[in-house]
Amino acid sequence: MNAHLTEIIVFTVLFLLVSGMGFVAARWRRPDSLASLDEWGLGGRSFGSWVTWFLVGGDLYTAYTFVAVPALLWGAGATGFFAVPYTIVVYPIVFLVLVRLWSVSHVHGFVTPADFVRARFGSPTLALLVAITGIVATMPYIALQLVGIEAVLKSMGVTGHLPIIIAFAILAAYTYQSGLRAPALIAFVKDTLIYIVILVAIIAIPAQLEGGWSGIFDAAQAKFDASPAPGDGILLNANNQLQYVTLALGSALALFLYPHSITGVLASRNRGVIKRNMSALPAYSLLLGLIALLGFMAIAAGIKPIGTDNNTIVPQLFDRMFPDWFTGVAYAAIGIGALVPAAIMSIAAANLFTRNIYKEYLKPNATDADEARVSKITSLLVKVGAVLCILFLDTGFSIDLQLIGGVIILQTLPSVALGLYTRWFHRGGLIAGWVAGMGAGMLMLYNIGNPVTGKLHFAGSAFPLEKLGLDTKMTIYAGIVALAVNLVVAVLGTLIARSTKVAEGDDATLPDHYLADEGDPRIKDLDFTVDTGAPSPDADQDRGHASGPVV
Amino acid sequence: MTTPNGDRGDRSPWNWLLIAPIILPLLPFLYNSDEPRLFGFPLFYWLQLAFIAVGVTCTSIVYQMTKRR
Numbered sequence: 001m002n003a004h005l006t007e008i009i010v011f012t013v014l015f016l017l018v019s020g021m022g023f024v025a026a027r028w029r030r031p032d033s034l035a036s037l038d039e040w041g042l043g044g045r046s047f048g049s050w051v052t053w054f055l056v057g058g059d060l061y062t063a064y065t066f067v068a069v070p071a072l073l074w075g076a077g078a079t080g081f082f083a084v085p086y087t088i089v090v091y092p093i094v095f096l097v098l099v100r101l102w103s104v105s106h107v108h109g110f111v112t113p114a115d116f117v118r119a120r121f122g123s124p125t126l127a128l129l130v131a132i133t134g135i136v137a138t139m140p141y142i143a144l145q146l147v148g149i150e151a152v153l154k155s156m157g158v159t160g161h162l163p164i165i166i167a168f169a170i171l172a173a174y175t176y177q178s179g180l181r182a183p184a185l186i187a188f189v190k191d192t193l194i195y196i197v198i199l200v201a202i203i204a205i206p207a208q209l210e211g212g213w214s215g216i217f218d219a220a221q222a223k224f225d226a227s228p229a230p231g232d233g234i235l236l237n238a239n240n241q242l243q244y245v246t247l248a249l250g251s252a253l254a255l256f257l258y259p260h261s262i263t264g265v266l267a268s269r270n271r272g273v274i275k276r277n278m279s280a281l282p283a284y285s286l287l288l289g290l291i292a293l294l295g296f297m298a299i300a301a302g303i304k305p306i307g308t309d310n311n312t313i314v315p316q317l318f319d320r321m322f323p324d325w326f327t328g329v330a331y332a333a334i335g336i337g338a339l340v341p342a343a344i345m346s347i348a349a350a351n352l353f354t355r356n357i358y359k360e361y362l363k364p365n366a367t368d369a370d371e372a373r374v375s376k377i378t379s380l381l382v383k384v385g386a387v388l389c390i391l392f393l394d395t396g397f398s399i400d401l402q403l404i405g406g407v408i409i410l411q412t413l414p415s416v417a418l419g420l421y422t423r424w425f426h427r428g429g430l431i432a433g434w435v436a437g438m439g440a441g442m443l444m445l446y447n448i449g450n451p452v453t454g455k456l457h458f459a460g461s462a463f464p465l466e467k468l469g470l471d472t473k474m475t476i477y478a479g480i481v482a483l484a485v486n487l488v489v490a491v492l493g494t495l496i497a498r499s500t501k502v503a504e505g506d507d508a509t510l511p512d513h514y515l516a517d518e519g520d521p522r523i524k525d526l527d528f529t530v531d532t533g534a535p536s537p538d539a540d541q542d543r544g545h546a547s548g549p550v551v
Numbered sequence: 552m553t554t555p556n557g558d559r560g561d562r563s564p565w566n567w568l569l570i571a572p573i574i575l576p577l578l579p580f581l582y583n584s585d586e587p588r589l590f591g592f593p594l595f596y597w598l599q600l601a602f603i604a605v606g607v608t609c610t611s612i613v614y615q616m617t618k619r620r
Contacts, residue, residue, distance in 0.1 A: 084599045085576035088606045092569035095610055096561055214591030234585070235595050241579045249577060272618070279610040282603045289600050515561065 004156040007319075010328025011156065011335060014193075015167070018186045018336050022174030022343075025181040036368035037111045040179035041351045041375055042267045045106070049276050051184055055344075056264040056277060057284045058187030060087075060255065062141075063148030063338035066194070066291055071310040073295030074303075077224050077232045079240055081292055082248045087285035090252035091278040098256060098278070099271045100420045100514040107513040112348070113262050113416045114356040120419050122505020123427035124360055129434050130412045131356035134259040137409040138349045140401030141258075142382065143389040145338040145345075147311060147399075150390070152331045154306055155315035161391055167335070168342075172383045175343045176376050180267055183343040190340050193333035195287065197318075201297075201330075202290050205321050209300045216293070219300035234296075239473045243462045246477035254410045254479065257417065259348035260341065270518035342383070350378035400458040404445055407461065407479040411437040414490050420514065427505045429493030437486025444478040565616040572606035 026034065034040045047055060065083070072080030101116065110116050113134065118127035146164055153163055174182045206212045211219075217234055224232040231240050255261055268274055291314075298317045306312040318330045354375040359366045366374070389401075415430045447467060450459035462475035575581065582598040589597040 078595060081596070081599065085602070088576045088599075088602050089573045091606060091610055092572045095569055095613065096566060100561065212591055214588065217591065217593055217596075234593060236579055236583050241583065245577045245579060272614075275610075275614045279607055279614055282607050282610075285603050285606075286600065289596075289603070293596070 006324035007156050007328040007331060010325055011332045014332035015335060018189050019170045019174060021185050021189065022182040023177060025185040026178040028181050028185055034179060035372045037351060037354065037371050037375060040372045041111055041347055042263065043180040043184055045267055046269050047184065047267050048269050049273050052268045052273050052277050053280050054187040054191050055184045055267065057281055058183065058190050058340035059260055059264045059344045061284045061288055062145060062341040063334050064144040065288065066334060066337060067148045067151050067311045067314055069288065069292045070295035070314050073292050074298050074313045075310055077220065077234050078236050079231065079244060080295065082244050083292060084285060084289045085248040086251045087288060088282065089249060090255050091281060093252055094256045095275065095278045097417055097420055098265050099274050102265060102268065102271060102274055103516045104509055104513045105266050107516050112259060112352045112355050113412065114352060117415045117419060119508040120423065121415065121427040121430065122507065126415055126427050126431055127356050129431065130415055131352040133408055133412050134352050135349045137405035138259055138345050139382065139385060140389065140405055142342050142345045142386040144399065144402050145342040146386060146390045148338045149335050151309065151311040152315050152334050154309065155312055155319055156331065164390065165387060168383055168387050171339050171343060172380050175346060175379055180263065180344065180347055183340045186336065187340045190333065190336045193329060194337060197330040197333045198287055198290055201294060205297050208321060209297065216296050216300040220296040223299050240475060243475040243477055246480040247461065250410060250477045250479040251406060253413060254406050257409045257412050259352055260345040263344055263348040263351065346379040346382040349382045350375040353378045403458065403461055407441040407445060407482055408438060410479045410483045411441065411486050413483060414487060423507050424494065425490055426494040426497040426502065428497040428502050429490045432493035433486040433490030436489035437482045440485040441478060441482030444481060448478065563617045565613045568609045568613050572602065572609050575605060576602045
């Protein structure tokens with residue numbers, strides 16, 4: 001019947017296998033009860049180096065990345081390779097920042113970045129803005145994971161939306177039951193499969209192509225030489241270097257502001273686990289760099305996408321180059337690769353809603369069990385929302401939203417990342433900066449068109465400096481410009497708020513809290529509440545005295 | 552962020568080593584060239600992949616040197 005039958009069988013078997021693992025995960029490192037966010041939403045805050053490596057790696061390097069980055073190289077060449085410098089610079093940048101966030105969160109029992117902002121700046125309003133930004137930025141990201149699965153299904157000749165709905169229903173069910181333990185356990189399988197597939201791909205595919213690696217790059221060069229588009233090529237040109245660098249830097253700054261990355265980090269056992277992972281996670285960057293080059297291999301092999309969907313390039317390449325059963329394994333790796341981040345993202349978005357909207361505004365006396373219950377239900381709703389996005393909106397629209405997501409999540413950098421180092425900013429200034437940065441970012445994205453596709457708005461993140469009145473053809477990443485606007489306004493706003501004596505919020509954190517580690521004797525002096533697992537009066541007190549005059 | 556003990560802070564001269572892997576990948580003039588090729592890879596690709604090793608080395612050294620005993 002179907003020429004892809006072997007692929008479909010292998011894919012389905014592996015998919016069902018990991019789904020079973022997802023349900024069993026609730027028993028893994030079994031706690032007395034999953035009825036708290038520390039357990040359901042952060043896996044007991046007890047993951048060691050290996051689990052964290054698989055979890056965070058599976059979380060950051062998503063199925064969409066594995067499909068979209070090679071598609072970008074296939075279409076435009078060198079500019080798509082920004083993913084490599086991006087995932088190199090991110091780790092040294094956050095190396096010291098994340099351990100501070102981990103420590104202060106450990107001491108105060110923070111589950112989300114907005115929890116930290118609330119306590120640090122004594123401003124539920126600022127925390128609400130950070131929470132909403134996180135939720136809005138995460139939603140389209142989850143929808144994009146579905147795009148990854150869809151590309152694989154299309155290549156197997158499976159059409160219609162029913163398979164995706166079934167896949168997400170299974171995902172929703174085991175995330176509901178097992179919380180963060182499910183993606184943590186599944187990540188082992190996902191990453192092992194991905195590593196095997198890519199190792200085989202980079203050895204087997206060039207061997208089958210004429211001229212090996214050298215021939216692959218030459219074929220790409222020939223394709224871009226023949227294309228009329230000005231920005232493509234296997235090297236950068238004078239006008240897109242600034243974009244390349246600012247996009248890499250901006251994406252790196254944004255990565256660990258995403259709630260799902262922070263969820264992965266807060267689930268680790270101690271500071272050493274995080275630091276070791278900052279050295280070990282670049283293994284995935286190497287993988288990503290090699291995956292990116294699949295785009296050029298596809299050019300050399302003369303692969304054409306299905307219809308106009310460039311995301312089918314990699315699945316099509318596998319289909320051509322691998323025996324059917326191994327293509328099935330490769331497809332399963334991509335499909336399962338979508339499940340891990342989708343689960344973590346929905347948990348992170350649900351935690352933000354629960355902690356910073358539900359508990360803050362709807363039910364201030366919510367118990368731990370209430371929080372866990374609300375988060376579980378919200379995680380379901382988030383996934384339903386993502387599926388609806390795919391069913392009723394154009395896929396291109398999800399990609400637009402994801403683009404916007406990166407720009408808006410950057411606007412939380414002053415409150416979250418700089419807040420870990422300094423309390424100099426005034427909460428009023430930070431709010432003003434957020435508003436200005438958001439406005440500037442939206443305005444720029446709205447004005448980015450693409451003459452080739454005829455799209456007038458939201459056609460990319462490369463903002464032409466020409467539009468700022470500069471006499472150049474260079475482009476820059478809109479997110480970085482928006483962040484600069486944000487910082488300038490935040491500084492001015494802080495100076496104005498100070499000089500007009502607008503009330504400061506209270507800071508519930510102490511310098512020592514940013515250095516605390518697991519099993520540290522000093523921790524006893526602190527209001528250390530996490531390991532007891534019980535709702536603690538100290539923690540409530542903290543939140544109590546943090547809620548001074550509200551901005 | 553100094554503390555009474557002094558040894559518990561996050562500050563260390565070793566942290567400056569983290570600057571290298573942040574700066575290098577953001578300087579396109581270093582790698583935006585086809586030649587010299589390595590195993591058929593243009594400089595643009597193999598050098599940026601090589602920066603991954605710089606990142607791993609620097610973060611590992613900083614971790615080892617600043618580990619609390």
